[in-house]
Amino acid sequence: MCLKYKAMKKLKTNNEKECENMKKHEITNLEGDRRRKILRGYLVSAVAVATVAVFVCPVLADSDAETAINNMSDIIFGIIRSIGVILAGWGIVQVGISFQSHDPSQRSQGFLCLAGGLIIVFAKSILEAVAPGVFS
Numbered sequence: 001m002c003l004k005y006k007a008m009k010k011l012k013t014n015n016e017k018e019c020e021n022m023k024k025h026e027i028t029n030l031e032g033d034r035r036r037k038i039l040r041g042y043l044v045s046a047v048a049v050a051t052v053a054v055f056v057c058p059v060l061a062d063s064d065a066e067t068a069i070n071n072m073s074d075i076i077f078g079i080i081r082s083i084g085v086i087l088a089g090w091g092i093v094q095v096g097i098s099f100q101s102h103d104p105s106q107r108s109q110g111f112l113c114l115a116g117g118l119i120i121v122f123a124k125s126i127l128e129a130v131a132p133g134v135f136s
Contacts, residue, residue: 077124088117 091114098107119126127134 080123081121084117084120084123086117087120088114091115091117 091110091112094106094110094113096110098104098110
């Protein structure tokens with residue numbers, strides 16, 4: 001009985017060692033599969049970027065499209081300018097009311113509103129000064 005027990009114990013330890021070896025091989029196989037997947041993804045993305053870089057061609061805008069965009073830009077800047085005029089007018093009203101009620105906080109708010117409205121009114125001129133040729 002004792003010999004049989006020792007033999008079974010030895011067999012068990014051999015099986016445990018084999019199991020551990022199999023687990024190690026499974027882990028390395030999984031790591032290899034993961035590496036292959038990552039490499040495949042990298043290569044696919046690199047080829048896609050290279051293809052896009054090779055086949056990029058310039059697009060030249062037609063004069064009609066450029067005219068339409070300039071007209072739309074003028075309309076948008078006109079709307080912005082009208083909003084700026086409204087804000088500047090409201091700032092003047094607030095300053096006038098503050099002088100009547102002797103309220104310094106309302107006076108400062110009025111001057112800030114007036115200054116903000118004037119900046120918005122002259123936004124296109126300011127942008128043309130900062131980036132010449134872009135908004136003309």
